[in-house]
Amino acid sequence: MNATLPRLVFTYLLLLLCTLVFFGPILFMLVGSLKPDDQVLADAASLAALWPREAGLDNYHSVFERVPFASYLASSLLINGLIVGLGLLVNALAGYALARLRWWGRETMLAVVVAILVIPFEAIAIPLFYQLSALSWRDDHLVQAIPFVANPLAIYLFYSFFLGLPRALEEAARVDGAGVLRTFFSIVIPNSKAAFASVAIVTFLFHWGMYLWPLLMTTSESVRPLPLGIASFHTLPPLAWGDILAFGVLMVLPVLVVFVVFQRWFVAGVASTGIKG
Template sequence: MTPSQRQSIPLRLALYALMACTALVFLFPFLFMIASSFKTNDQIFADLESFRALLPVGPLTGQNYARAFELGNIGHYLFNSLLVTGITVSLGLLVNSLAAFALARIEWRGKQAVLTLLVILLVVPFEVISVPLMLLVASLPGLSIGAAGVQITSSWLDTLYVQIVPFIANAFSIYLFYQFFRDIPKDLDEAAYVDGATPLQVYRHVIVPSSLPVFATVTILQGLAMWNQYLWPLITVPGEAARPLMVGMEQFFGARKTAWGEVMAYATLITMPVLAAFVIFQRWFVRSVVGSGVKG
């Protein structure tokens, strides 16, 4: 070990200690949520004055989870949220990446105008268009599948696809794909075209294999946004059949005396799928953020 390497050891140890302390700060709420989900209300408040609040110690029970499934109908709401998120993200990856491919790799008239419109859409809050969008989907005929078969309905309201279709195309996802695709050398496209490839074949065999990090990033970001949807389903899904998790949680606990153990159990069940998705895709997510220069 060289003298310069030995001198850098204290600095590295201090850096690791700082990183560990920062990680603990962010872990505190998560640990508190999981530990409290196994405790009664009295036990939660009794442990607040010590580090026992972060640990699953004392009289523990799984009754909070049982009541979340029994009274909160969480199984049905969980299925709805998984279905809406899965379909929206899957279709969104295809639609948004193809749109970005056309913007980044193909020359055509009006491309700059579309890019300008895309940037404008990035700064428009969804709350601004939520009411006009609700009036639009309320006037669109839809399909209802039930015991009587497939029937035409007079509105998209109170359905699963009202939560899916408006969010498949996403300006921010298109922009992320565009930023990443633009940095891929165009020599690869030209070589493929010389071999007789079509634009779709270039997209499938050249661009997609080179862009797995940004696909993972969009999967996480769009999946998280859809999983946390609250305002839109609150105003468009009044019934229970298509209700997602977030609205279901508010409906369940809004009219009852707060049982914090049940709240923490419900919150834990909501958080786990998102955490699992991030753990699976984190390597590509970090690579994409670094490679595309995404900030914030």
């Protein structure tokens, strides 16, 4: 007992230190967004950076006055909504076909899905850009969403989850005359809510901050998502760090809300789909 207590104290102190290191930049961004602009960098080298001497919402008002933030937010929500919504349907069907159906080339297709996981998007961004430009498909919301609907990671996660589902309910549905699609929508989906929630959150978190593809494919401000919005906002004169930090808080807030609301589903989904780390 006496030997265990110091080790336990050391462990918790180490975890607390790690928490402060990772939470520090977020706290600095939040506190800086509430400060007058002349105090943001002036206090950066001291602990005063983590506590505002004068707090207010002027920086947030300035963001909405200087740029069409509501348009950026609506574009990001629409693009990510399409990616997540269509992706859940497409990737779940693909994962189910790989896990449950028997068809020629299934093992090869599964190997291809796993192999694609190691290819970064940056490696295919330019060829994809030229391909879609040749089709004159640019500068709208759909071109920012459709290429990411089919996701190899989501397919593999659904595949892994469906392998672990008991076959008894599906076999009973087949005996009652249900086809593959009816079995999938009536039996499989209601028993896979945790997997769907987990994949939806992971997909949303990954694509919310995507910058390269919108930068390549868009020119109009009306279809510009938040990552491009904050990049262009950073270059607008005058350079006001309080406004930039306020923009950052507004950009991160939807992600935090989604994660907090669906945290229980995410944890259950992580456990059920076998994600480690």
